[in-house]
Amino acid sequence: MIDNLITALGAEFVQLSLTPILIGILAAIACALPGNFLLLRRQALIGDAISHVVLPGIVAAFLVTGSITAVPMMLGAGGAAIVAVVMIEIVKRLGRVEPGAAMGLVFTTLFAVGVLFLEITDTSSVHLDVQHALLGNLESLIWFDAEGWGSLFDPEALATLPPQLPRLAIVLVGIGLFIFLFWKELKISTFDAAFAGAIGIRTRALGFALVVATAVAAVAAFDAVGSIIVIAMFVCPPASARLMTNQLGRQVGWSVVFATISAVLGYVFAGYGPGWFGSPYAVSAAGMIATVSGVILLLTCLFGPQRKRTGQRAEA
Amino acid sequence: MSFIDYFISALFLQAGYNSALVAVGAGLLGLSAGSAGAFIFLRKRALVSDAISHATLPGVGLAFIIMVAFGSDGRWLPGLILGSAISSAIGLLMVEWITRKTRLTEDAAIGAVLSVFFGLGIVLLTVIQSMSSGRQAGLENFLLGSTAGMLISEATTIAIAGALAAAFVFLLRRPMTLVAFDPEYAATTGVNVRNIDLAMMGLALIVTVIGLKIVGLILIVALLIIPPVAARFWTNQVGKMIGIAALVGGLSGYIGAVLSAAEASLPTGPIIVLVAFGFFLISALFSPLRGGLASALRHQRFQRRVHRRQGLLSLARREPIYDGLTIRILRRAGMIRADGVATARGRIAAEKAARDEARWAMARRMLPDDSAIERYDGLTPIERMMTPDQIAEIDRMIQSAQNTAGAKA
Numbered sequence: 094m095i096d097n098l099i100t101a102l103g104a105e106f107v108q109l110s111l112t113p114i115l116i117g118i119l120a121a122i123a124c125a126l127p128g129n130f131l132l133l134r135r136q137a138l139i140g141d142a143i144s145h146v147v148l149p150g151i152v153a154a155f156l157v158t159g160s161i162t163a164v165p166m167m168l169g170a171g172g173a174a175i176v177a178v179v180m181i182e183i184v185k186r187l188g189r190v191e192p193g194a195a196m197g198l199v200f201t202t203l204f205a206v207g208v209l210f211l212e213i214t215d216t217s218s219v220h221l222d223v224q225h226a227l228l229g230n231l232e233s234l235i236w237f238d239a240e241g242w243g244s245l246f247d248p249e250a251l252a253t254l255p256p257q258l259p260r261l262a263i264v265l266v267g268i269g270l271f272i273f274l275f276w277k278e279l280k281i282s283t284f285d286a287a288f289a290g291a292i293g294i295r296t297r298a299l300g301f302a303l304v305v306a307t308a309v310a311a312v313a314a315f316d317a318v319g320s321i322i323v324i325a326m327f328v329c330p331p332a333s334a335r336l337m338t339n340q341l342g343r344q345v346g347w348s349v350v351f352a353t354i355s356a357v358l359g360y361v362f363a364g365y366g367p368g369w370f371g372s373p374y375a376v377s378a379a380g381m382i383a384t385v386s387g388v389i390l391l392l393t394c395l396f397g398p399q400r401k402r403t404g405q406r407a408e409a
Numbered sequence: 410m411s412f413i414d415y416f417i418s419a420l421f422l423q424a425g426y427n428s429a430l431v432a433v434g435a436g437l438l439g440l441s442a443g444s445a446g447a448f449i450f451l452r453k454r455a456l457v458s459d460a461i462s463h464a465t466l467p468g469v470g471l472a473f474i475i476m477v478a479f480g481s482d483g484r485w486l487p488g489l490i491l492g493s494a495i496s497s498a499i500g501l502l503m504v505e506w507i508t509r510k511t512r513l514t515e516d517a518a519i520g521a522v523l524s525v526f527f528g529l530g531i532v533l534l535t536v537i538q539s540m541s542s543g544r545q546a547g548l549e550n551f552l553l554g555s556t557a558g559m560l561i562s563e564a565t566t567i568a569i570a571g572a573l574a575a576a577f578v579f580l581l582r583r584p585m586t587l588v589a590f591d592p593e594y595a596a597t598t599g600v601n602v603r604n605i606d607l608a609m610m611g612l613a614l615i616v617t618v619i620g621l622k623i624v625g626l627i628l629i630v631a632l633l634i635i636p637p638v639a640a641r642f643w644t645n646q647v648g649k650m651i652g653i654a655a656l657v658g659g660l661s662g663y664i665g666a667v668l669s670a671a672e673a674s675l676p677t678g679p680i681i682v683l684v685a686f687g688f689f690l691i692s693a694l695f696s697p698l699r700g701g702l703a704s705a706l707r708h709q710r711f712q713r714r715v716h717r718r719q720g721l722l723s724l725a726r727r728e729p730i731y732d733g734l735t736i737r738i739l740r741r742a743g744m745i746r747a748d749g750v751a752t753a754r755g756r757i758a759a760e761k762a763a764r765d766e767a768r769w770a771m772a773r774r775m776l777p778d779d780s781a782i783e784r785y786d787g788l789t790p791i792e793r794m795m796t797p798d799q800i801a802e803i804d805r806m807i808q809s810a811q812n813t814a815g816a817k818a
Contacts (some may be wrong), residue, residue, distance in 0.1 A: 109579070132513075132517050135514050135516055135517075136514050136516070137514075137516045137517045137519075137520045138456055138459075138519060138520050140520065141520055141523065141524075145627075154505060160577065162607065165479070184638070184693075188638055188641060188693060188695055188699070188702055189699070190450075190638050190641065191450075191451065191453045191455070193454070193455045193456040193516075194453075194455040194456075194634050194638055195413075195638075196456065197455050197456055197458075197459060197630055197631070197634040198631070198634050198635050198638055198686075198689065201627075201628050201630060201631030201634070201635070201682055202631065202635075202682060202686040204627065204628065204679075205628055205631070205678070205679035205680075205682035205686075206679070206680075206681050206683065208553055208676060208679040209675070209676070209679045209680070209683065212675065212676050212679075213675070221645050227531070228495065228531060288654065298467055298587070316806070321524060321527055321528045321531060322528075324520060324524040324527075325521075325524035325525060325528055327520065328517055328520035328521045328524060329520075329521050329525065332513050332517045332520075332521055335513060335517075336511060336512070336513070339457070347573075349804045363532070367536075367539075368688065372539065373539075374535075374538075374539030375535075376532045376535040376536055376537075376539075377531045377535040379528065379530065380527075380528040380530070380531030380532035380534075381528070381532050382537065383524050383525055383527070383528025383529070383531075384525060384528045384532060386524075386525065387521065387524075387525025387526075387528070387529070390521055390525070394506075394507060394510070394511050394513075397511075399512070400510075400511045400512065401511070401512060402511075402512040403512075
């Protein structure tokens with residue numbers, strides 16, 4: 094048993110599984126953090142919309158620059174997210190329609206544009222397709238030059254880490270700082286926007302900043318893990334956390350815990366789970382991480398200590 | 410044959426039986442999607458259909474696996490449709506259950522269900538890819554839709570199901586309208602709101618599962634959302650709106666299917682969505698009721714009237730006019746000369762405007778509660794709102810007010 098564990102966590106683990114797991118965790122937390130506020134502001138589906146429009150942004154960036162390097166991709170995706178938010182606002186005002194319908198109209202249209210561009214231009218030379226956009230390629234983010242745990246202290250090996258790992262780490266730190274610095278403002282404007290405005294908090298600017306943070310998280314995570322995880326992590330861990338506690342601080346804490354559990358268990362189940370059933374193939378890690386987060390949500394829906402609305406009877 | 414030739418012949422169903430059937434099927438699908446979507450849109454639950462459509466994927470995967478386990482090749486469309494219907498029904502009930510039983514709001518429930526079911530579906534797809542018989546399954550086509558290589562039996566299935574869904578909408582239109590507009594009132598008249606809501610979403614579900622093959626599960630929600638939004642620009646009446654939404658949906662499906670048949674490399678789903686978006690753009694810009702162009706024209710006309718009126722009042726008070734637009738408007742109407750001095754026409758019009766303003770001011774003092782006063786916009790001549798008798802009375806009052814003022818002085 095112990096031997097098994099040691100082999101399981103040996104050199105091969107560092108090379109093949111450590112970086113994907115770390116990237117999964119970072120992506121999950123980066124999405125779950127702003128997700129907490131989106132959830133409480135009833136904007137949970139902004140994450141859904143943004144992760145759909147990342148595709149046309151990336152395709153547009155590819156069409157302009159002709160390569161799939163990280164910086165233009167991120168810029169294109171970020172630009173598309175901003176275009177989408179502006180378009181949603183225009184459709185909402187012009188058509189006087191509810192936000193949900195405006196959102197659905199915009200993100201499906203932009204996604205369709207992205208798919209169409211992908212199909213009519215020749216992207217076969219590069220690794221860019223709809224499947225990749227949806228599923229990401231978490232499993233392929235391995236650390237070639239790692240020879241064991243010692244590589245963690247070897248600068249040469251560290252230099253060959255998949256670039257997604259440091260990028261996500263930076264994004265996570267940025268989002269964490271944003272939430273830490275504006276904690277009070279975010280909290281007040283989330284729970285009582287009118288009061289926040291009255292005491293001089295610029296609620297609109299703050300709301301926009303939150304959407305930008307969401308977009309940054311979505312774009313950074315998307316590159317590594319695909320859009321399924323992004324949508325799932327925006328919603329599921331914060332929703333589960335919401336059912337655990339009535340305090341915002343604790344809710345954010347719980348959401349980080351749930352996001353981490355989802356990423357680790359999801360990756361392990363996807364990579365090693367089929368083997369327990371005698372199948373040599375692995376299944377999609379991105380899909381499995383989303384599934385695990387759903388199972389956690391289901392459990393908290395059934396047993397979470399704060400799952401009821403206040404005032405709702407126990408047997409409602 | 411060139412693309413245009415083919416497109417035109419396909420548009421009139423001259424491009425072969427199979428593509429004609431696909432086009433008609435897509436048209437019927439769009440028709441039922443547009444009309445069902447109209448109710449969901451009015452009920453303000455457009456994005457619930459997004460959860461429904463994403464929740465079909467695990468059902469497709471499981472149905473395939475089960476059918477393969479029973480020895481078939483797993484691609485039998487009715488079986489896949491049944492599987493997707495079951496799993497999306499579970500997804501829909503989960504959204505309902507989460508919203509009703511926990512403190513989470515509907516949008517959170519939608520986001521959770523769509524991402525988790527989709528994730529599970531992707532896991533199943535990777536399982537299928539590792540199965541020996543699953544390699545050529547082509548289930549990825551359910552993500553974005555494809556009419557290439559569609560069997561006639563499949564097209565017929567879709568066409569019949571689309572027609573059935575449209576008939577369902579027609580049968581349930583009254584209770585669904587009632588619930589969409591005023592659920593409380595509907596409940597007091599004995600309509601079971603929850604069942605009607607479920608029926609509405611059930612319709613979305615039917616549209617989704619029959620649309621999987623053509624439009625694909627990621628974009629089918631567009632066919633439920635965009636036609637009603639476009640239709641809303643043209644009318645304020647429910648019946649008409651549903652009709653227009655059905656028309657927009659039907660045309661989008663039909664034209665989109667024809668376009669993608671004419672150019673095989675174009676995926677069907679995105680094309681249909683973009684055609685629908687084209688209809689939305691046309692509606693948003695050119696509808697006479699709420700379109701952007703019409704509102705802009707209305708706004709401009711109003712602005713000109715205000716400037717003209719204010720300019721004339723300044724002329725009457727012999728004040729100089731500085732505002733560029735006001736000067737241009739008065740110049741063009743021949744009311745002032747280039748040096749800003751009023752022409753004969755301008756003096757008459759200015760006098761009339763001043764008299765009108767004075768009459769209105771007196772009318773407001775005499776009849777503060779009159780409905781004409783409440784509707785007054787500061788521009789309408791008083792003759793259009795009041796009878797000659799009333800105006801004569803107002804003039805008498807103005808006269809006597811001036812007399813008393815004169816007497817005091």
